[in-house]
Each structure stands twice: as C-alpha cells, then as structure tokens.
Amino acid sequence: MKEEISILLSANEAYARYCAVTMLSILFNTASVDKICFYILTPNFSSESIERIKELCSRFNAKVSFIPINLNLFNSFPTFHSHFNQNNYSRICGPDLCENCERLVYLDCDLIVLDDIAELFRHNLNGKPIGAVPHVQLPYEETFIKNFSVSRNDTYFNSGVMVINADLWRKEKITESVLALACKYAEKLHFADQDAFNAIFWENYFHVPGVWNVEARLYREKLLGLSQTKEITKRIKFPKIIHYTGPNKPWSSKNYVPKRNLYIEYSERLNSLISWPPDIEIKNFRLPSFTSFIYSCIYFRTCLYRKKILQVNLFSKN
Numbered sequence: 336m337k338e339e340i341s342i343l344l345s346a347n348e349a350y351a352r353y354c355a356v357t358m359l360s361i362l363f364n365t366a367s368v369d370k371i372c373f374y375i376l377t378p379n380f381s382s383e384s385i386e387r388i389k390e391l392c393s394r395f396n397a398k399v400s401f402i403p404i405n406l407n408l409f410n411s412f413p414t415f416h417s418h419f420n421q422n423n424y425s426r427i428c429g430p431d432l433c434e435n436c437e438r439l440v441y442l443d444c445d446l447i448v449l450d451d452i453a454e455l456f457r458h459n460l461n462g463k464p465i466g467a468v469p470h471v472q473l474p475y476e477e478t479f480i481k482n483f484s485v486s487r488n489d490t491y492f493n494s495g496v497m498v499i500n501a502d503l504w505r506k507e508k509i510t511e512s513v514l515a516l517a518c519k520y521a522e523k524l525h526f527a528d529q530d531a532f533n534a535i536f537w538e539n540y541f542h543v544p545g546v547w548n549v550e551a552r553l554y555r556e557k558l559l560g561l562s563q564t565k566e567i568t569k570r571i572k573f574p575k576i577i578h579y580t581g582p583n584k585p586w587s588s589k590n591y592v593p594k595r596n597l598y599i600e601y602s603e604r605l606n607s608l609i610s611w612p613p614d615i616e617i618k619n620f621r622l623p624s625f626t627s628f629i630y631s632c633i634y635f636r637t638c639l640y641r642k643k644i645l646q647v648n649l650f651s652k653n
C-alpha cells in the first residue's frame with residue numbers, strides 16, 4: 336500500500352480557499368486520483384474550511400489529513416515582504432510531521448497544477464534529498480551568493496514546488512539544520528525559508544524540469560520584451576504548474592496578472608462543485624489596469640528599441 340501519492344501543503348485560514356483551489360487542480364488532472372493523500376499543515380483552519388476540504392477530497396476518493404502547527408516556533412524569523420507571513424516557515428517541519436511518508440511533493444497554495452502530479456512525485460532525484468526548479472531571470476541570485484557565501488556552481492531555486500525524500504530528510508535531521516541556519520542568518524532571509532533551503536541544498540539538489548514550476552511573471556516579461564532563452568521558451572510553452580509568485584495574486588490583484596483566467600477557471604469549478612464562493616469577486620478583466628499595462632508594454636519596448644539603435648550608432652562610430 337506504498338502506492339500513495341503524498342502531497343504536502345501549508346496554509347492558514349486566510350489561505351484555506353486558495354489551498355482548496357490548488358488541491359482541486361491536482362485532483363482534476365491526476366489519473367490515479369484515489370492514491371492521492373494530502374497533508375495540510377495549518378495553525379488555525381476553521382471547522383468550516385476543514386469540512387469543505389474533506390468534502391472536496393471525498394468527491395475524488397482522495398485522502399486528507401490536517402496537521403496542526405504552532406507558529407511560535409518561528410517567532411524569531413523575519414518576513415520581509417507583504418505577501419509573506421510566519422506560516423511560510425511551517426513547511427520546514429513537514430517531513431518530520433509526516434513521519435509515515437517516504438516521499439513528499441510540497442506545493443505552495445498560490446499555484447495551479449495542470450498535469451498528473453504522480454509524474455513529479457515519482458521523479459528520479461539521483462540520490463539527492465530534494466528536487467526543485469532552478470530560477471530563471473532572478474537578479475536576487477547575486478545578493479544571495481554574496482550574503483550566504485556560496486559558490487557560483489549552482490542556481491537559486493524556487494521553493495514553492497519541491498520533491499522531498501522524506502526518509503533521507505529525517506535521517507539527516509535536515510529540519511534542525513534548516514532551523515539553525517535560519518536563526519543564524521535571520522536578518523538576511525529576504526525570501527524567508529527559501530533562502531535557508533537554498534543555502535542548505537546548494538550544489539546538492541536535483542534540478543527538476545522547469546515546466547513543473549512556471550512563474551506567471553515570465554509571461555509578463557515576454558510581453559515586456561525581456562530576452563527569451565530556450566529554457567524560458569520551453570517553460571512557458573508547456574507549463575505543468577503555473578505559480579503566481581510575488582505580491583500580485585490572481586485572486587486579489589488590481590494589476591495585470593498573466594494566466595489569471597486559468598486561475599479563475601479552477602476557482603469557479605470549486606464553487607460549482609462544493610459551493611465555496613470566493614470572498615471577493617475576482618474580475619477577469621479590468622479595463623483601466625489592462626490599458627495601463629498595454630501602455631507600459633509599448634513604453635518599455637520603445638525604450639529597448641531606442642537603446643538598441645543608440646548602441647548600433649555608438650558601435651558604428653567606433
């Protein structure tokens with residue numbers, strides 16, 4: 336019976352519905368859906384949210400467990416960005432709290448899974464303790480390398496999607512190492528525990544194919560005219576997970592959010608399946624923000640174009 340596909344999630348009550356939308360996207364796109372078992376770390380889910388999530392899982396014959404977590408453990412850790420909170424750190428304890436799981440796929444609750452999660456769950460990790468997707472176009476990497484004194488032989492990864500060898504994690508007491516490092520470097524954790532994970536697993540994590548964690552911002556950057564590498568093109572063409580990183584979330588942002596329609600599709604599906612309406616109405620299309628976005632695209636591209644012409648002139652003069 337070790338066929339189980341174990342999925343680790345972490346959310347507080349404010350994120351309960353977003354967590355359910357992520358879960359629905361998994362349930363909807365997985366062939367052996369009855370093998371899925373969700374483990375949700377939460378400090379404060381209401382009984383109403385718990386009942387709704389149980390009902391959602393029962394519709395697909397999937398299992399779910401709720402694991403209470405005490406956020407006081409992370410009181411001394413910083414949250415530098417408005418969309419972060421202490422609950423971010425909960426996942427550090429995930430493998431210890433899911434002691435019967437050999438392996439786990441950890442997923443953030445600001446993403447939509449579009450393919451069979453079993454494929455990611457069973458991905459070969461070549462003996463590494465975790466697998467994750469290396470970032471592309473992330474200026475922060477330079478700061479991280481300096482702050483944490485790591486080599487230039489690896490790439491900073493996004494910790495919103497991780498395949499975890501939970502057996503190895505517990506055996507090597509990785510929870511303790513991550514917590515100790517987070518304490519030591521508390522004032523440098525710009526991206527919270529993601530920085531701690533990167534420092535611990537630098538040069539020792541398996542590079543999962545990029546399609547398993549496609550940041551929505553990449554679609555905006557393409558429109559803005561940022562250079563497109565082969566890797567970025569591959570990611571945005573065949574995404575298996577769309578991850579709404581950064582402060583502009585598809586359920587609340589007034590700005591243009593690429594792939595918001597996709598999110599709304601699953602959000603509405605959740606409502607029609609188990610009658611769980613969103614707290615705030617999400618608008619598919621907002622004219623003023625869309626117009627200003629188009630304007631910024633044109634402006635940005637014109638600037639790039641002018642810069643290119645100036646460069647050409649400069650070179651031709653030399």
Ligand SMILES: [Mn+2]
Pocket residue numbers: 443444445495578579580581
């Ligand atoms: Mn995220």
